[in-house]
Amino acid sequence: MANGQKATIRDVAKRAGVAVSTASRALSHGSASKATREKVFRAAEELNFVPNPAARQLMSGRSNIVAIAIPERTDFIFRDMFVAGILGELSRAFSERRMLPFLALTELHDTESLERLLRDSSADGVVVLSFHYSRQLAQVFHDFDKPTVFIGRPFPRMRYPYVDVDNEGAAYCAAELLVERGRRNIGIIAGPDDMVAPKQRTMGCVNGLADQGMKPLAVISGEYTAEHGFEACERILEQYPEVDGVFAQSDQIAVGVLQALAKHGRQVPNDVSVIGFDDFPVATIANPKLTTFAQPLHDMAQAVAEMLCWRLEHGEWNTVAQVLPASLIKRDSV
Structure with missing residues (x-):
């Protein structure tokens, strides 16, 4: 612009041959055709126009x-x-x-x-x-x-x-994998019971076991923490010492399960198989490394x-x- 004046949205609209409202929508990635958007961006570049966020908000009625x-x-x-x-x-x-x-x-x-x-x-x-x-x-x-x-x-x-x-589908697969490995006494350590995902994961695993003519030994709900995994696994070991498989509904829960099993001298996977859920870095540093389901974050x-x-x-x-x-x-x- 001449005399060092800054270009305005009106200048851009005039250069592009469109209405001010159209230029504003195009620059803020609102509804505008590809051809119109290209014209407006070209005009803005030629005029060294820098959009004013406050003005854009007023025009569009949006805060972004x-x-x-x-x-x-x-x-x-x-x-x-x-x-x-x-x-x-x-x-x-x-x-x-x-x-x-x-x-x-x-x-x-x-x-x-x-x-x-x-x-x-x-x-x-x-x-x-x-x-x-x-x-x-x-x-x-x-x-x-x-x-x-x-x-x-x-x-x-x-x-x-x-x-x-697909929480339910993954949990069904977890049940199938445990049964394939010869596990017949399987516990489920779930997440909070006031959330949907733990209910889906429990249902998927229960259904997967049912299709093999089996039921879980126990389903214990709690927080997605290693502390919950440890305490729930201790309860399962006390009440069902024959447990040979655990589906832990998060990797953090699974870490607590591994700690409890180690405390009681149970080897993983020789004595008990453990499956987690998430595939976060803790899964690769756990001992042994966790079989788990990766969430595509x-x-x-x-x-x-x-x-x-x-x-x-x-x-x-x-x-x-x-x-x-x-x-x-x-x-x-x-």
């Missing part, structure tokens, strides 16, 4: 902020490998789409703080992670009334789009970002459910 809500205990959030891993992938996925992730971290049942955080964030939409069902918590997301995507299938009464892994995050961004740009959902496979990773514990 996505709230990532994690209603979970703070100490758990920062040591759970699934939460840490998916947060990193979500941050990258939304940043690639020029969206700003905003972490809405609250304690498990602190619905008042969560409601305030969501309201004050000015977020265009929300991603819900590590959801423990309660009527009050479900009401918070209902009242927020912005496009919402769950990571993990929500409870049946909550009709939200979601991205998940990158693909999950990309699917969530694509789903939500499409809804924000087009005003409708292009898909409401995406279930990705969990890959069996065979190592030394089976």
